Amino acid sequence: FQKSPMFHDGIRVALAGMFFEFSRRFAHGLIGKLIDSIYLTAVISSNDEAYDWIQHYMNIQCPIVIDSLDTSNEKTMTQAENDEMYSLKTNLKEIFWPRGKAAPRHIIISSGFGSHRPGIPVPPWIDPRNAYGSCDSLDDGEAEEEREARLDIEPAIAEAFDLGITRYLKHKGRSIRIVIGEDETRVSMNNVQKKWLVMSTFLGTHDTFTSLIQEARRQYMIQIPKRTISIFSPEPGNRWYRSASRPMRSWDSIILPPGVKEWLLTDTTEFLAERDYYEQRGVPHRRGYLLYGEPGSGKSSLISALAAKLKLDIYIINLGSRMMDDDTLNSLLQSCPSRCLLLMEDIDCAFKKRQSITHDEDKSQSGDDQSNEGDQDAMMSIKPKMLYRGRRMQHPGMGMGEPGSSVTLSGLLNALDGVASSEGRLLFCTTNWKDKIDPALSRNGRCDVWIEFTHATRAQAKDLFTHFYKNDNNPYPNSNSACSPSPLHNTGMAEERDLTAYDPSHLVSLADAFAEAIPLHKVSVSALQGYLIRHKRKPAEAAEGVKAWVDSGFGQGPTMFLKDGKMELKEIETSPTPSTSQTLNMPNGHMDTNTDDYGVDTQKAGMQLRSRKRASSKMDQIKGISVNGRGIENIPNGSIASGNDGLLRRAKTHFRALSKGKNGDDVQ
């Protein structure tokens, strides 16, 4: 058998096959290595703003155009150039000498109804007013069927179609190859698939990419002025990812008592500009604000408008999140950028549950089951040392026995002002229950400024009315807000929208009448906003109907229900919303109508601000803003009260006496 020639031939063929396969693999590896060594490659994640800049740059260097997009295409390229991009000649040339002049052959088209996807820049030829989808339908009274659909176009992602789609850019004489791919292994927390932009160039240097990014950024800033703010959230690995982009909320749309907004803007602007001042004095460059008070009074809205005004991105930390513990919190605070707005919403909630659990645990350990003092006292009595035990608590709100956040109060306090915490950031905490916030949070460097938000004052009601019905020849002065039509009021829009028919002085008198009917500190600004939205473009009707609305308990309850198989619109009568403020609100009967406004006082030199109307009054007092946690509440004569319970109680007693003395009312 061994002498058989077939056996020997077989061995030879097998050896030859092995040799060829080995050579092929070796050559493949060698070529790969060679290419790797002469190609420079850089990866940018879709979490990064540079991703948007490059995408936008690709669009302007080599815009994707389709005929159904509006005529503003003509601004960016002539018809001849457009045809050239799609020609066979250009496409063949691009294979051998890519310059990015051919139009991408594989694109994703989506009709632009609904919100714009984060991370994808709006192409520059799209009208900014339409950039966020839902505003489309409010255009110039054109019939719906005649209007062109807004179409978003982006290059198809390579991996999504397994097409290996690449685009080329010419920069500094080099051809840069760009591939956009999705990362299948990494889905960010809000289930948005992460994307990667991979740039590579032949024999390039790092400078090739950095200068391309700088150029792309410049173009982006010129052509797409910042219209959105980015919202960042934590993701596993203690990193931040950009979870959303939001249209900027206009500063004017925030209606607060006079002086509050302006004071806050001055304070934050000064803080951001005074880095050297802090450094020279060895003071950590950090400032914290606690916004507390009624739900729907504008806390979150103010924060987003402020971020837009200061052009800061918002970094949100949810202390109640399952993934959050002291270490995570600490490293997130260290890794947030130096100029940003750090937001912790409903700061009381994270501790509320934990504190009551701790309280319960404590009781069960000591065998004391009789305490009936309720949650609130548990909150107030919580001591950091209880939380030092480091036990992972079950979060009752999480259900399914999942472990909840294990951030401890001491962990939070340390993270906020610890040595490693990032500097130059503005911290905003919000809560509806200021009394549940540990006083330690008010220490300098944590929450320096406390701002109270109450239910609407009459001045706010009037300002809101004026803002809603302002007539400046453009019925939609701020196209980013208030632009989605209510399904209940979509008839006769053309006539309703014409606010020019209203004389400005008439609008003022309607605003006065509207404000007059609103009881002081009884209804939230968001409820007023809801009412006005139901009467949009009908100011007279809004002013006329407001009394009935107030008498019916602010239209609380369902506005639509089914009866006998028919749909009815109805407002259910309820009693007026009680003021749930836990803080020392001004007793309603005690304040005269002039006391609608906040008087503002701060301990900080040069930052004193008082209500203009109330400057000389005895009741001109701190109500609204306090600095460094002192002087939280309504202290007459502008004196400052300490944030601790004793002084707070004295302040309360003082006010009870004052209010009883004047009208017999009491404060909470």
Ligand SMILES: Nc1ncnc2c1ncn2[C@@H]1O[C@H](COP(=O)(O)OP(=O)(O)OP(=O)(O)O)[C@@H](O)[C@H]1O
């Ligand atoms: N002072 C205000 N100025 C302008 N709009 C307001 C104001 N207060 C409330 N709104 C409107 O009411 C809605 C809810 O407001 P927002 O979320 O800011 O309230 P909030 O105080 O943060 O409420 P919560 O404490 O429940 O989170 C928003 O649509 C906002 O436009």
